[in-house]
Amino acid sequence: MPEPVMEELELLVEILDRHPLESLRRIAESEGIEYYRLKRLHDKYYGKYLTVSASANIRRIGLRSFVAFLSVSPDRLMEVASRVTRNPFIGYANPAFGFKNGLSLTIYVPDKQKKLVGKMLSKYSDDYEYYEVRAYPYSGDEDFGDWYLSYDYAVLLDILKWDARTPITEISRRLGKSRPTVRYMIKRLQEEGIIVKFAPLVDMNIHNRGVIGLTKHLDDEVLERFKEYEITVGVLPGYGYILEWFFSSKEDLGSKVLEFSNYVEKLLIEYFDPVFKEMNDRNLKDRYQRMVKEDGNGYRSILEF
Known part of the structure; x- marks a missing residue:
């Protein structure tokens, strides 16, 4: 599959964010875009790079919601x-190594x-x-x-x-x-x-690796410290917090582990493998x-x- 033109893909994402369910003709009229241009973008990327x-x-x-480690x-x-x-009650399963x-x-x-x-x-x-997981901050x-x-x-x-x-x-x-x-x-x-x-x-x-960390105490500095990364935070009631950093295998794994381990007590590496993606899908x-x-x-x- 050819690499997407990011400007085109980002444009389609923005348009579908505003008009997620409308027909292409109606979207074209609302956005003032030529219908055939929009259809070309939609046919090129939809179902391949976004849904x-x-x-x-x-x-x-x-x-x-729970997370589990086996x-x-x-x-x-x-x-x-x-x-x-x-x-069906298991949302996603990925190979992971650590604690x-x-x-x-x-x-x-x-x-x-x-x-x-x-x-x-x-x-x-x-x-x-x-552990049970709730949205951060926990209500x-x-x-x-x-x-x-x-x-x-x-x-x-x-x-x-x-x-x-x-x-x-x-x-x-x-x-x-x-x-x-x-x-x-x-x-x-x-x-x-x-x-x-x-x-x-x-x-x-883009991201085919994740670092999952569990910590009993969350320093707000973490979110500021890693604002350049894609990171998610969840609350584990009765325990603390879960943090997940996403990155590419092209990046240095060792340095990531050393960097992230300063902020958590438990840590493991998660692999987003194509075979597992097919099973999860x-x-x-x-x-x-x-x-x-x-x-x-x-x-x-x-x-x-």
């Missing part, structure tokens, strides 16, 4: 990863099943640790909902998370519903605060519809998979 995805408030539908021997890594990435050598996981667990996380992880490894909000919609809404959420610009006609066909009904369902998800926004996501595989495509019972009556057990 528009629905951002969901998972707390509204009763899901808690010890897995090298000879079992792919076998365990294959099993892990068939579980645990094996796998780094993000997990989404129904509020009513939060006490089962350890039992679920024990199916994959005898040696693991896990302390414990108001978790539950799944209260029909099964069709789970299918719709999967479609909108994977590609929110999927044509209404295609969504109607997949759900077996009329176009006005689909539009109503999307509007309902927005009005009830389940879908927060639709946003373009760029995927250029496969798991992502129909995650919600495999989480939810087909009668719409809540979530399946996280221990079923």
Whole structure:
């Protein structure tokens, strides 16, 4: 695949950020851009370097976020990863090495099943640790909902998370519903605060490494110190904080470890491998519809998979 022209890609991102769901003709009219120029950009980059995805408030539908770190021997890594990435409650799995050598996981667990996380992880490894993660700064909000919609809404959420610009006609066909009904369902998800926004996501595989650090105390200096890096911060209630720095394998790994280790007590290196990305993407495509019972009556057990 040829390298993108960054000015073109950035322009398309800006346009789709303002008009995430509108047709190209309507966007062209609104932006005062020639339709065929916009279509050329869209055909060149959309689905290859970026997609528009629905951002969901998972707390509204009763899901808690966790991170977990599993010890897995090298000879079992792919076998365990294959099993892990068939579980819809596991968001992402990547090989990781440091205070645990094996796998780094993000997990989404129904509020009513939060006490089962350890039992679920024990199916994959005898040696693991896990932490609940909240947004930084932490509000302390414990108001978790539950799944209260029909099964069709789970299918719709999967479609909108994977590609929110999927044509209404295609969504109607997949759900077996009329176009006005689909539009109503999307509007309902927005009005009830389940879908927060639709946003373009760029995927250029610029970052293929991550440094994850756990610390009991967060010095605000860290965010200022690493403002030139892509870094995320999360709160681990009852423990402290999680920090993740993203970088390229072209950068010096040793220096990164030495630099970041000054700010955390636990540290590991995470590898974003293409094979794992393929497994994670496969798991992502129909995650919600495999989480939810087909009668719409809540979530399946996280221990079923």
